[in-house]
Amino acid sequence: MKAIILKDFGGPSQLVVNEIAQPEVTTGNVLIEIQASGVCHHDLLHRQGRLPKARSGVVLGHEASGIIREIGTGVTQRKPGDRVVIYQRRFCGQCPSCISGRHDLCKALGSPSVDTEGSYAEFISVPAVATVLLPENVSYQQAALASCPIATSLRAVHLSQLKAGETVLINGASGGLGIHQIQLAKATGARVIAVTRNASKAGFLSQWGADEVIISPDSSYSATVWKLTDKQGVNVAIDNTGVSLPETLYAMAQGGRVVVLGNINPRDVSISPGLLIGRRLTVQGSGSATLEEVSQALALISYGIIKPVIHNIINFNDVSAAHQLMETSDISGRIILQGWR
Ligand SMILES: [Zn+2]
Ligand SMILES: [Zn+2]
Known part of the structure; x- marks a missing residue:
């Protein structure tokens, strides 16, 4: 073969x-x-x-x-x-x-x-x-996305305990993870702030449900998040890029939950313990989905809630x-x- x-x-x-x-x-x-x-x-x-x-x-x-x-x-x-x-x-x-x-x-x-x-x-x-x-109405191409980008995103959203009415920050938003997280967050009833490096992606992200798009080529977006949220910060963040974690932490509201999922350019970053304590933040790492979440991802595709x-x-x-x-x-x-x- x-x-x-x-x-x-x-x-x-x-x-x-x-x-x-x-x-x-x-x-x-x-x-x-x-x-x-x-x-x-x-x-x-x-x-x-x-x-x-x-x-x-x-x-x-x-x-x-x-x-x-x-x-x-x-x-x-x-x-x-x-x-x-x-x-x-x-x-x-x-x-x-x-x-x-x-x-x-x-x-x-x-x-x-x-x-x-x-x-x-x-x-x-x-x-x-x-x-x-596979459900009958799910194609092979769609299914190829179910186990990794979609189910992995579903797991991250589960871990974040995102609720209707909350605001979620999603960076690396136009990639295979981010674009499905936007759809999952909207299906939950959340407000989505998407971050991308490339201005040409703004329309694409809005089309898939982002309520606001921040264009940030240098990954400095916390000040803009602060303005968009009336100085409250976001309740949840899904960090798909890794090195951006310090900036994501500055964008969080009191009691915010951060799920770290991606590590595009692996290296260490510095984090302020005072910030974690002061804002009572939860930071957790996430990875591949469970077998059950793969089935759930296929169901979400089959019912048209998530479009690969x-x-x-x-x-x-x-x-x-x-x-x-x-x-x-x-x-x-x-x-x-x-x-x-
Ligand atoms: Zn993968
Ligand atoms: Zn085992």
């Missing part, structure tokens, strides 16, 4: 199309023919060698949908022809985290932050329990160009890989 191998850590040209053996369908596993795969910032960090414990020589990609072509022995709940989305990390199903529904915390099969098998390939073999059936925002669709063979595009320009939503030449 065709697959894209990360030859070595480095630039987009390290991603090369190769012919490799089709994965075996072991006990409990299903073989899936990939129909669509999203390109995540996580993939870029992996390719650049910036994720701890990540390896080269592997196939990247964890945002995949496809058709089950074969089932292994012992699989009773899936059959060939089933349309599925893949849970983004492997889990054991037996540890205390898995048993409590927190498959995202399972460490039994390696680091939860690193992909094990990749979806930049024609086929993938995964445990049947790591697949979720796709920047464009690129042939798998042009994966280097897809990575290049994500590195050099502001993307509006997700890039999807689909089809082979």
